[in-house]
Amino acid sequence: MTADTISAVFVSGIVLASVYALMASGLSLVWTTLGIFNFAHGALMTLAAYVAWTVSDAAGLGLWLGAGIAVAIAAAVGAGILMERLIVRPFYDHRDILLITVMTTLAAMIFIEKGSQLVWGARLKQLRPIVPGQVNFLGTTISAQETLIIVLAPVILGLLWLFLRNSRIGRGIRAVGQNPNAARLIGIDVSRLFIITFALSAALAGLTGVLLGSVRMVTPAFGSEPLVKALIIVIFGGLGSLGGTILAAYLIGLLEAALIFFIGIYWAPSMIFILLIVVLLVRPQGLLGKVVR
Amino acid sequence: MRSKLDTKALGLAALVALGLVVPLVVEDTYVRHLFIISFIYAVVAASWDLSLGYAGIFNFGHVAFFGIGVYATGLTAKLLGLDPWLAMLVGGVAASAAAALVALPVVRLQGVYVVLVTFAFSQLVLQVVISQSVVTGGTQGLVRVPTVELFGYNFLRDYKFGYYYVAFAMMLVAVACLRRLVRSDFGLSIVALRDNEDYGSSRGIPIAVQRLKVLVVSAFFAGIAGGFFVIYLRVASPEVFGFSTMSLILSMVLVGGTSSIYGPVLAALVLTFVSEGLANFESLAEGRFMLIAVAMIVVLLFLPKGLASALPKSWKERTAK
Amino acid sequence: MSEAAKVLEVRDLHAGYDAYDVLRGVSLNVGSAERVGLFGPNGHGKTTLLNTVSKVIVPRKGSISFMGEPLAGLSSRRIVERGLIHVPQANTLFPDMEIMETLELAAFTERARGERKANLDYVLKLFPRLAERRRQQCRTLSGGERQMLSIGVGLMCAPRMLMLDEPTLGLSPKLKEELAIAIAGIGARGMPMLIVEQDISFVLSLVDRMYFVDHGEIAREIDRGSDVDHQEIMDMYFGEHAAP
Numbered sequence: 001m002t003a004d005t006i007s008a009v010f011v012s013g014i015v016l017a018s019v020y021a022l023m024a025s026g027l028s029l030v031w032t033t034l035g036i037f038n039f040a041h042g043a044l045m046t047l048a049a050y051v052a053w054t055v056s057d058a059a060g061l062g063l064w065l066g067a068g069i070a071v072a073i074a075a076a077v078g079a080g081i082l083m084e085r086l087i088v089r090p091f092y093d094h095r096d097i098l099l100i101t102v103m104t105t106l107a108a109m110i111f112i113e114k115g116s117q118l119v120w121g122a123r124l125k126q127l128r129p130i131v132p133g134q135v136n137f138l139g140t141t142i143s144a145q146e147t148l149i150i151v152l153a154p155v156i157l158g159l160l161w162l163f164l165r166n167s168r169i170g171r172g173i174r175a176v177g178q179n180p181n182a183a184r185l186i187g188i189d190v191s192r193l194f195i196i197t198f199a200l201s202a203a204l205a206g207l208t209g210v211l212l213g214s215v216r217m218v219t220p221a222f223g224s225e226p227l228v229k230a231l232i233i234v235i236f237g238g239l240g241s242l243g244g245t246i247l248a249a250y251l252i253g254l255l256e257a258a259l260i261f262f263i264g265i266y267w268a269p270s271m272i273f274i275l276l277i278v279v280l281l282v283r284p285q286g287l288l289g290k291v292v293r
Numbered sequence: 294m295r296s297k298l299d300t301k302a303l304g305l306a307a308l309v310a311l312g313l314v315v316p317l318v319v320e321d322t323y324v325r326h327l328f329i330i331s332f333i334y335a336v337v338a339a340s341w342d343l344s345l346g347y348a349g350i351f352n353f354g355h356v357a358f359f360g361i362g363v364y365a366t367g368l369t370a371k372l373l374g375l376d377p378w379l380a381m382l383v384g385g386v387a388a389s390a391a392a393a394l395v396a397l398p399v400v401r402l403q404g405v406y407v408v409l410v411t412f413a414f415s416q417l418v419l420q421v422v423i424s425q426s427v428v429t430g431g432t433q434g435l436v437r438v439p440t441v442e443l444f445g446y447n448f449l450r451d452y453k454f455g456y457y458y459v460a461f462a463m464m465l466v467a468v469a470c471l472r473r474l475v476r477s478d479f480g481l482s483i484v485a486l487r488d489n490e491d492y493g494s495s496r497g498i499p500i501a502v503q504r505l506k507v508l509v510v511s512a513f514f515a516g517i518a519g520g521f522f523v524i525y526l527r528v529a530s531p532e533v534f535g536f537s538t539m540s541l542i543l544s545m546v547l548v549g550g551t552s553s554i555y556g557p558v559l560a561a562l563v564l565t566f567v568s569e570g571l572a573n574f575e576s577l578a579e580g581r582f583m584l585i586a587v588a589m590i591v592v593l594l595f596l597p598k599g600l601a602s603a604l605p606k607s608w609k610e611r612t613a614k
Numbered sequence: 615m616s617e618a619a620k621v622l623e624v625r626d627l628h629a630g631y632d633a634y635d636v637l638r639g640v641s642l643n644v645g646s647a648e649r650v651g652l653f654g655p656n657g658h659g660k661t662t663l664l665n666t667v668s669k670v671i672v673p674r675k676g677s678i679s680f681m682g683e684p685l686a687g688l689s690s691r692r693i694v695e696r697g698l699i700h701v702p703q704a705n706t707l708f709p710d711m712e713i714m715e716t717l718e719l720a721a722f723t724e725r726a727r728g729e730r731k732a733n734l735d736y737v738l739k740l741f742p743r744l745a746e747r748r749r750q751q752c753r754t755l756s757g758g759e760r761q762m763l764s765i766g767v768g769l770m771c772a773p774r775m776l777m778l779d780e781p782t783l784g785l786s787p788k789l790k791e792e793l794a795i796a797i798a799g800i801g802a803r804g805m806p807m808l809i810v811e812q813d814i815s816f817v818l819s820l821v822d823r824m825y826f827v828d829h830g831e832i833a834r835e836i837d838r839g840s841d842v843d844h845q846e847i848m849d850m851y852f853g854e855h856a857a858p
Contacts (some may be wrong), residue, residue, distance in 0.1 A: 037405060087590055099351055100593055102408050103543060107586035110540045114582045171711070171719045179709040185668060185702060186771055187723040190830030224536065228416045231409050266424030273417035280398050280410060 009261045010254070017253020018076060018153035019212055021246050024237070025157055026204035028245040031234065033177040033197040036098060039105040041230070042223030043112035044202050045209035047079055048072040049218045050116050052210045053125050065128055065242060073206035083108055084195055092191075109224060112270045127213035145214050152211065155244055156204070164242065172198050172249035184282040229256075229269070232276050235253025294500065299492060307464065316457045325453045329525060331565035332460040333518050336467040338545035338557035340514035345553030347475055348507040350565065354395055354411035356417045356542055358388040358512035360533040362519025364422060367438045367529045372428070377441040381520030388516025391418075392508040400501040408606020416481070416580030419534040434530035438523050456525055463521055464558070467514050471554045474510065483507055484552075537582055541568065545591045566586075619645045619800045620682075621775050622667070622698070627676035629666040636662040638830040639676070642776065647804040651817040654827035660810045661703065661766060663827070664777050668700035669693055681774065694724045697774030701764050703783060709753035713744050713763060716752060720770035729772045737766040740796050758789040765796070775806040782816055 023041065030038050049072070054060040056068030087104035091097045129145035137147055164170040175183045176193045184190055209223060216222065229252065237248035252272065261266035319325060341355040365387035370380035395414050399407050422429045434494045439449070441459075456588060474480050482498050490500060532538060545564050549556030564585070571581035592599065622644040630636040636659045644650045652660050667669045669690045678685045680698045688696075708716055717737060721730040738745040741762040747755070755763065761781055768776055781797065783792045790813070797820060801807055811817035817824065822831055826834040 031405075037408070069747065087594075090594055098404055102351070102353070103547065104590050104593055106536070106540060106543070107589040110536060111583050111586040113536070114579045114586075117579045118583075125683075139534075168719070168722070171715060174711060175708045178710055179706065181670060182702065182705060182767075184670065184690040185694065185700050186720045186767060187691045187726070189689075189691050226796055230413060232413055235406065235409055257723055264424075266420065269420045270417055270424070273413045273420070276413055277398050277410060280402060280406060 008137045009257050010068040011137055011142055012260075013254035013257030014150050014250075015142070015146045015215075015253075016256055018149045019208060019226060020230055020233050020253050021153055021157060021249035022204055022208040022211075023226060024245045024249045025160060025242055026201040026208070027230055028234050028237070028242055029160075029173075029197060029204075030201045032051070032242075034088065035037070035177075036088060036101040037105070037231070038083075038198075038201065039102060039227070040108040040112060041201070041205050042227030043116075044076045044079055044205035045212070045223030046116055046218070046220060047112055047282070048076040048206035048209035049127060049213035049222060050120050050125070051075040052213060053127055053218060054120075056128060059127070065130060068127075069130075069210045072210050073203055076202045076209065077199045079112070081195055082199045083202075084198040088198070089191070092194075107215040113220045114226060119193070120220075121225040122220070124217040124219060125213075126217055127210065129214040130211075130262060142176025143215065145211075146275070149211050156207065159243075160200075160204075169193070169196060172201075181248055229272070232272065235276065236279065266290055294316050311396075312465075316454050321520065322453055325457050327566055327569050328562075329453060329456050330569070331434050331562045332464040332611050333522050333525075334542060334545060334565055335464050335558040335561035337515050338542050338549065338561045339468060339471055340518075341542065341553050342549075342551055342553065343471060343475065343514075344507050344544050345546060346553070347487070348479065348504060349484040350399065352399070352506055352508065352511075353408055353539070354414045355511065355515055356539045357411075357415035357534055357609040358515040359519040359522075359542075360415075360422075360531075361391050361418060361512075361536075362516030363523045363529045363533050364435065364519075365516070366512060366520030367435045367523040368428065370439050370485070370524065371435065371437065374439075376415045377439055377524045381517055384520030384523075385513045385516035388519065388523045390514040392512030393505065396505040396508045400504045405550040415534055419531055422534070429531075430529075432531060434528055434532075435523070436528050438527045438529065440527060441524055445497050460521065460525070462545040463517065467518070468554060468558055471514070475512040475554060479503075482604055483530040525572070540582065540589065541585055544585045547589055547592045548599055553599065589609050620650075621680065622808065623679045623779050624663075624667065625677045626855075627663070627666060627678065628674040629662060629671055631671070633853050635674075636830050637666065637673075639828070640832055641676075642825050642832060642835075644806050644808050646806055648807065648823065649801045649807045649821045651821035651824040652808060652810045652827055653817055653824060655832070656659050656812070658762065658827050659830040660827050661779055662830075664702075664808070664810065666699050667693075668698070670700075672810045691723075693851065694771055695725060697725070697772060698777070699768045699771045699773035700777045701768035701779060701781070703779045704712065705760075705764070707760065707763060707767065710751060712749050712751055713755075714748040716763060716790070717744070717766055720767040721772070723771070726770060726772035730770070733770050733772060737769050738750060740769075740799060741766055757784050757794070758786075761785065761789075761793060762796070765793075765800075767834070769800070772807065775798065775808070777808045777810075779810045780812060781809070782811070782813060794819060 023045070025257070027038060027041050030036060037133075040066075052065075052068040052072035054068075055063050055071045056065045083105070087108055088101055091100050091104075092098060129143065129148075131144040131148050133144045134141050135144045135147045137150070162170075164174055172183070172188050172193050173196065175186075176188060176190050176197075180190050183193075205223070230249075233248045233252050234245055236244035236252060256268055256272060259271050263271065315328060316325060319328075337355070337359050341352070341365065344350045344352045344355065361380075362384035366377070366380040366384035369375040369383045370377045395411060398410050402410060423431050426432070475484075481502055485496075486498060486500055486503055519533070522533075541564070542561075545560040546557045548564060549558065549560030567584060568581050569585065571577040577584075620643045622642075624643065625641050627637050627640045633728070640659070642650070642652075652663065654660060667685075668672050669685070669688065680693070680696060680774060683696075685693060685696075685698075690816065708719075717734060718730070721727050721733065726733070742757060744762055744766055745750070747759065752760070752763065761783075765778065765781060768778070778797070782793055785793065794816060797807070797809070801820070807821075809817060809820060812822075822838050824836045824838075825832050826836065
């Protein structure tokens with residue numbers, strides 16, 4: 001194995017990891033705040049990618065790419081807020097909210113996925129890259145768009161971290177996740193923060209969708225395919241900690257790239273699933289987690 | 294009390310009789326096909342409810358057990374030349390074995406972890422099926438699976454006449470077994486454990502063992518149903534592991550009402566006809582899944598006990614337990 | 615006491631959980647700059663009363679008014695905005711947040727944000743221990759520190775009246791003493807307070823007036839000046855459980 005291959009595996013791992021980190025942190029945000037898992041998170045990515053394509057691609061409206069991205073993220077946020085209102089909020093006081101919302105968000109995922117297929121057809125689409133061209137990254141040539149993803153992911157996650165740590169609303173979101181009743185007693189409007197959280201998570205999904213949409217082909221299953229891996233990452237990271245989730249995303253991304261290189265593209269996901277089951281047997285609280293919820 | 298039981302027995306007998314005469318009246322192959330498919334789904338949905346509804350295990354891998362039945366039967370019949378009847382049994386056993394494997398982590402975990410592990414498990418099986426394309430046909434699917442014979446009768450004859458009765462019998466047996474099971478001491482103990490873990494374990498009910506049993510048993514029915522599915526259709530596609538299949542069968546469980554055996558069976562009949570009927574309209578081939586998704590949400594929002602809870606109370610009382 | 619002087623007035627309040635009634639017609643009031651105690655056996659509705667006033671649970675019947683205005687139909691948040699602050703029983707607060715973050719966050723409403731700096735200074739002066747541990751996470755705090763933080767959080771909300779739910783639950787005598795001094799200090803600033811307590815000598819040392827809550831009703835009102843002595847209160851408290 002030469003230095004070139006090591007670098008190639010590393011770079012492709014970092015690209016994967018960046019996408020996973022963006023997805024998993026959106027999932028983790030909703031999980032820690034509302035205590036539910038949004039299975040439609042990937043579908044929001046898909047929706048955003050299609051909307052961006054429609055607005056920006058020559059075959060669509062052919063507008064400026066920035067407009068496409070803005071509209072796409074707005075669409076994801078709108079869909080996210082709608083989902084919170086229609087299929088999550090009615091169950092807040094329900095004993096089985098976790099199980100029920102798994103089913104309702106699963107239904108939402110099917111709805112968006114099949115709806116996209118109906119609207120945009122089965123033909124593969126691809127977004128124009130935000131930055132065109134090729135870049136030499138650590139001795140490996142990758143597209144400039146992939147470089148953008150590598151650079152942008154930590155920036156966005158860093159901003160998210162700062163927001164949650166230092167802003168009034170961000171701290172409120174954390175407080176609501178940790179103790180909603182105590183949050184109410186200091187005057188926090190819990191249901192408003194639930195919506196904001198959902199919207200924020202949807203915005204992350206939308207952003208991930210438009211970034212990934214020019215690297216991969218956009219299909220109706222575009223976002224659902226990496227969703228399962230993002231779910232696994234959230235478990236690996238120990239449910240609930242943003243830092244742990246992001247660390248786990250980078251570990252799994254790199255591991256997957258290495259596995260793809262060594263045992264092939266088909267067996268790599270299987271190995272990761274098996275690893276997940278082994279980890280859960282040994283450490284049910286996740287690899288990096290501290291509490292079981 | 295007596296008359297209540299009698300009406301119920303009478304009603305069931307009437308339904309069975311009705312099921313028996315359908316092929317005599319209905320000669321259309323396609324309608325018979327829909328009945329056969331709905332009987333298969335009925336078994337999958339009702340057995341799923343055993344683990345999801347009665348035992349309260351957040352099991353989202355049930356459709357994978359069905360899929361394992363499909364592929365285990367299809368492959369042993371096609372590649373090993375096993376008699377298809379036996380191969381169906383192999384399907385059931387393979388699904389049960391897989392369930393035992395999944396149970397290993399699942400019985401020790403709680404809540405969302407169970408959801409995620411069972412989800413990941415379905416994806417794992419899907420990946421394995423796709424990756425082993427030399428054997429499984431990969432994304433192209435498994436084709437030319439041998440068909441069954443019985444005393445020299447070839448089931449391909451008579452416009453699915455024979456298949457209909459086999460499917461009907463399979464469903465009746467499965468429903469009878471599941472009904473018996475949920476009303477047995479074992480069935481009552483899993484419900485007790487679902488509603489109150491501490492209570493159950495303080496009474497000396499071994500929680501892990503009971504959960505393992507539930508998963509193995511419910512997977513067996515799903516596996517047998519999968520076996521019959523592939524022998525009947527003669528093809529298998531990795532789509533059986535997909536989200537669409539899962540949502541279709543989940544909608545049957547929800548519409549039929551969780552913690553019920555008859556409910557999902559009836560829902561399977563209705564929803565199969567509705568969804569297949571819609572599939573005939575070209576514009577709705579995919580759109581029907583959107584309708585199914587909406588149906589799931591509507592049921593969860595307004596009829597948490599399934600469609601039956603919308604029926605008049607007197608009817609409900611008569612059909613309950 | 616004149617009507618205008620009543621800060622909190624509760625009339626014929628009924629509330630409960632599911633089919634179970636906990637409060638069966640409670641009426642009480644708290645005057646301006648008055649400290650009022652609520653005591654009585656566990657499970658007889660003291661915490662439920664506070665929860666109902668702060669709208670953690672919705673009352674079934676009866677009225678609550680604060681500073682002359684009815685609170686009917688208002689959410690917990692609106693009540694906090696008006697300055698009626700409920701400090702719940704020593705709970706975990708926000709386990710993964712640091713002390714300083716928690717205090718800063720607690721000034722969440724617009725009015726409280728305006729007073730944030732002054733209130734923070736006061737809280738840190740009142741409980742120097744919180745200042746020493748400002749970067750420590752709530753989950754790692756001792757019982758006494760949690761109580762201090764809970765009260766501190768209440769003060770950060772810019773209260774016009776405080777309702778404290780068992781502020782000394784499970785604390786050592788020494789810590790109780792420390793908290794009693796702090797609470798008396800808050801009261802000395804003219805803050806009206808409603809204090810739920812099990813520890814009779816503690817509550818007697820702090821309040822001007824007391825209500826004895828029994829079976830979801832106010833069984834008796836005791837003025838400080840009245841000649842009910844300590845022994846009588848003990849009898850009241852333990853009466854139905856038979857004296858040793």
